[in-house]
Amino acid sequence: MGTTMVRMENVRKNFGDLEVLKDISFELKQGEVVAVIGPSGSGKSTLLRCLNRLETIDGGSIAIEGEYLVRDAKYVEEAEARRICGKMGMVFQQFNLFPHMTVLDNLLEAPMIVKKMARADILPIAEELLRKIGLEEKRDVYPTKLSGGQQQRVAIARALAMNPDIMLFDEPTSSLDPELTGEVLKTMRNLAEENMTMIVVTHEMGFAREVAKRVIFMADGVVQEEGPPEELFETPKNERLKMFLNSILR
Numbered sequence: 343m344g345t346t347m348v349r350m351e352n353v354r355k356n357f358g359d360l361e362v363l364k365d366i367s368f369e370l371k372q373g374e375v376v377a378v379i380g381p382s383g384s385g386k387s388t389l390l391r392c393l394n395r396l397e398t399i400d401g402g403s404i405a406i407e408g409e410y411l412v413r414d415a416k417y418v419e420e421a422e423a424r425r426i427c428g429k430m431g432m433v434f435q436q437f438n439l440f441p442h443m444t445v446l447d448n449l450l451e452a453p454m455i456v457k458k459m460a461r462a463d464i465l466p467i468a469e470e471l472l473r474k475i476g477l478e479e480k481r482d483v484y485p486t487k488l489s490g491g492q493q494q495r496v497a498i499a500r501a502l503a504m505n506p507d508i509m510l511f512d513e514p515t516s517s518l519d520p521e522l523t524g525e526v527l528k529t530m531r532n533l534a535e536e537n538m539t540m541i542v543v544t545h546e547m548g549f550a551r552e553v554a555k556r557v558i559f560m561a562d563g564v565v566q567e568e569g570p571p572e573e574l575f576e577t578p579k580n581e582r583l584k585m586f587l588n589s590i591l592r
Contacts, residue, residue: 355399381586385560431510437494453503477499509538550571552571
């Protein structure tokens with residue numbers, strides 16, 4: 343396998359008395375697509391949020407592309423942490439687009455401000471990304487004029503405009519109508535085919551089964567089982583996983 347892009351070692355996270363992540367360890371290789379599935383409240387979204395420091399951890403270590411973001415629960419200094427987290431792009435349930443900016447400006451904003459790129463340099467990249475997601479004709483439109491599925495595709499393009507090495511998706515289709523979910527999953531499927539390294543927290547079992555190279559099943563703050571999708575879906579070993587699959591696939 344290729345380079346290790348993400349390594350979590352014995353990560354623990356508490357919210358008050360509630361232990362949300364209990365001793366989580368896992369690795370993500372370059373070009374791998376990992377789907378994280380499990381019941382609500384299992385710690386899936388928290389896991390992602392800890393990776394890019396939206397939540398801080400209470401124990402353990404996280405390394406991104408071989409550089410420690412946090413080691414034995416001690417974080418590197420702010421500028422260093424920002425640089426390391428800059429290797430990752432994140433797409434949320436809610437699209438979080440800037441409503442007062444056009445679609446194109448939503449894509450240009452972060453590279454210009456965070457990476458200090460010239461507008462002329464980022465413009466062709468942004469236009470190409472809009473072509474890629476099939477929304478080039480919406481470049482001058484404001485987000486409120488787009489469907490939820492279109493907004494989410496713009497949010498994906500906006501994350502890609504920062505040229506990340508790793509993409510994190512936190513239930514990107516859960517606030518969409520079913521008929522709009524497909525277009526977002528198609529965009530993600532295209533990314534996977536281009537060997538983008540991805541971690542996808544998802545309720546979409548079809549996507550997990552078809553696109554992920556590995557599936558991680560989380561429940562009660564621990565990784566209960568992980569492996570290739572065909573193994574997890576066809577011959578689950580873990581009782582919690584069997585119950586979970588029965589509840590959603592019956």
